[in-house]
Amino acid sequence: MTQELVLIVDFGSQYAQLIARRVRELNVFCQIVRHDLPASRFAELKPKGIIFSGSPSSVYDEKAPKIDPGVFALNVPILGICYGLQMYCHMLGGSVGKAAAREYGRAPIHVTNPDKLLAGVPKETIVWMSHGDQVQNVNNDFETLAHTETCPLAAVKHRTKPFYGIQFHPEVSHTPEGGRILRNFLHDVCGCEGLWRISTFIDRTIAEMKAKIGDKRVICGLSGGVDSSVVAALLLKAVGPQVACIFVDNGLLREGESDSVKHTFRDWFNADLHVADASERFLSALAGVTDPQVKRKIIGREFIEVFKQEAKSIPNAKFLAQGTLYPDVIESGGAVDGPAATIKAHHNVGGLPKELGFDLVEPLRDLFKDEVRRLGTELGLPDSVVWRHPFPGPGLSVRCLGAVTSEKLDVLRKCDVIFLEELQAAGWYRKTGQAFAVILPVQSVGVMGDERTYESVVALRAVETEDFMTADWSRLPTDLLARVSTRIINEVRGVNRVVYDISSKPPATIEWE
Incomplete structure (x- = not known):
């Protein structure tokens, strides 16, 4: 995707995605990967740097997640955050134990040696701590960069290798200098130039979609939300008249939603838009139903049938495009190298069922929501679409508690x-x-x-x-x-x-x- 790749190794931290977002905001492309990847896979991905996330685990527990020791032999710059620091210090000869005084929340920190990582950071600043364990001591291969009143090794560096570690969380807004610290690591330690741009993504993705779709037609399911709208705009820019958009009006939409979709894609983009008005069908199927889970199942079933019927009217259609985002892929366990645990088993990654017979096109699967909005603006979508608030798949049925009428x-x-x-x-x-x-x-x-x-x-x-x-x-x-x-x-x-x-x-x- 880009010649500058930083890997975020997920050890189970609730902040792994936030770290990735902060790295992307600094114009460096990154991906979240599993902690159990072999070192050979890290070598194949050729990252400019690696960031170890935090974790709820203790490194001295028998089942605590660890990294393949071979990763350290790659000599790729590493930044360990919280558990990430403890884990690699533990693996490289240091010791970790329960802190005499646990630190949670804001804490003052004193910088004794800024080196590259803490360059430009005031000697006295505030950071966000969240730990009960801490590094007790390190061998002579490491030196201290900063400490707090109760944490003598709040930031460390390896004397001969580009390995750094911090006990606090730079990715959260409660660490005022966090952005500077991450920028220092990415630019001054890893040598990244910050090449990740939405404009670059557009050019590269258009070329990839043209090659994949060829002369076939591609169907894009429109919901009226920003994700599907951006996918449609990107496809129209890539293969134009080969795109057919299907919008299912289930009668459960917000006020003016259907008219907005028609105006945007017929009037602005001159798209081949198919509108299936199935309002009566959905309301009839929902009559008397009060259980929200049953509502979801009914709506999902009816949507598939309506979509399938409408898709039959589009000849030579081989591909189906949808607005899967990077958090969707991660949370559903859908990334090849991503976290193995499935957080949202019910999520629609994979989209409409395989029996529809289409190959999937998911041009946004590497992007976060804020990046999708920037992409939508770059593609010329109106602000009313780009900044529209998210809307649940079951529509107003789950905001109309009880029976839907x-x-x-x-x-x-x-x-x-x-x-x-x-x-x-x-x-x-x-x-x-x-x-x-x-x-x-x-x-x-x-x-x-x-x-x-x-x-x-x-x-x-x-x-x-x-x-x-x-x-x-x-x-x-x-x-x-x-x-x-x-x-x-x-x-x-x-x-x-x-x-x-x-x-x-x-x-x-x-x-x-």
């Missing part, structure tokens, strides 16, 4: 539009990762015009997140929430109470079902 969906859409309009007007839409309304399967007593009412309750949900693995509820201004509530109750018939969800993920999920 067209009447409840209409109420939900009106509430959702008001919420998003007010967020846009107040400058909060781009500050939130995802925001939406949920209609609850309960009613409450109210008073309107001196009359008693007994109507629906609507919950508002807005979260801030970088990767959607974790999320915190958005601290929206109270006057903004007041405007949203007033408008919904005044303008949407059938709602007399609005509540705001202040749950974070974990323990709650972003969606309600």
Whole structure:
């Protein structure tokens, strides 16, 4: 993909993806790989550098993950982070044990020898610690770069090899100098020039897709979200009229979603767009169903049938394109060299079932979400598409708690539009990762015009997140929430109470079902 590759070795850290994101932000291409890869595979990949992630394990445990010792013989620059530092110091002659005083959270650190790794970092700065074990001592092959009050070996380097290690986490925002430290490692230790660019990705991917697709046709399933829209735009740029886009309107979409897709791809890109209006079919299949898992299964089944039927009308179609992203590949255990554990067994990596008979095209499978947005802008997609909040596959069915009816969906859409309009007007839409309304399967007593009412309750949900693995509820201004509530109750018939969800993920999920 690029001549500059850095490998992030995953030892089970919750931060492995965040490390990768930070490296990409510094314009260096990286991939997350398993810790149990043989040294020969590392040699084949020819990385400019290797970063060992953290881990919940203790290095002295019998089953603690270790790296193939042959990796050290490759003489490739290494940065060990937290467990990564402990693991390789342990393997290279040092000792690791339980810290006399565990460190969790912010800690002041004192730099005694900046060397290349800590060059430009103030002698006194703050870092983010998260460890109960620490390196107790190292042999004469290592020297100390920094320490804290309770951690004498907070940063070390090998005297003769390009091996560095830090006990703290540079990838989190709570380490103010973390970006500088990673940049120092990538540029000054590994010799990377920062060649990773979205424009380079576009040119290379277009050439690869042209070669793969040849003169055949390729079908792209559009959902209205940014991922599938970017895939479609990239394909249209690569093979133009050979692309056929299928958009299934299941009647569970946000307000104006169908019209937006038609406008973008028919009017902007002049695409061959096939719209399958299956609203009545989906609503009929969902009638009376309240269990969210059953809803998902029904929607998945119906979608496959509708998509399959529409695909028959496209002759010479050999390929199916979808918007699989790099986190999807990692979490589903789909990467050849990636983490072996499957985090999301239900995820749609692999997409539509194999019996459809198409070969997959997944041009975004090396990208993170923020990179996809930059790619969409580069390809000329409107901001309304590029920055559209994520939307669940089952659509509004999982935001309409209880049985799904067209009447409840209409109420939900009106509430959702008001919420998003007010967020846009107040400058909060781009500050939130995802925001939406949920209609609850309960009613409450109210008073309107001196009359008693007994109507629906609507919950508002807005979260801030970088990767959607974790999320915190958005601290929206109270006057903004007041405007949203007033408008919904005044303008949407059938709602007399609005509540705001202040749950974070974990323990709650972003969606309600």
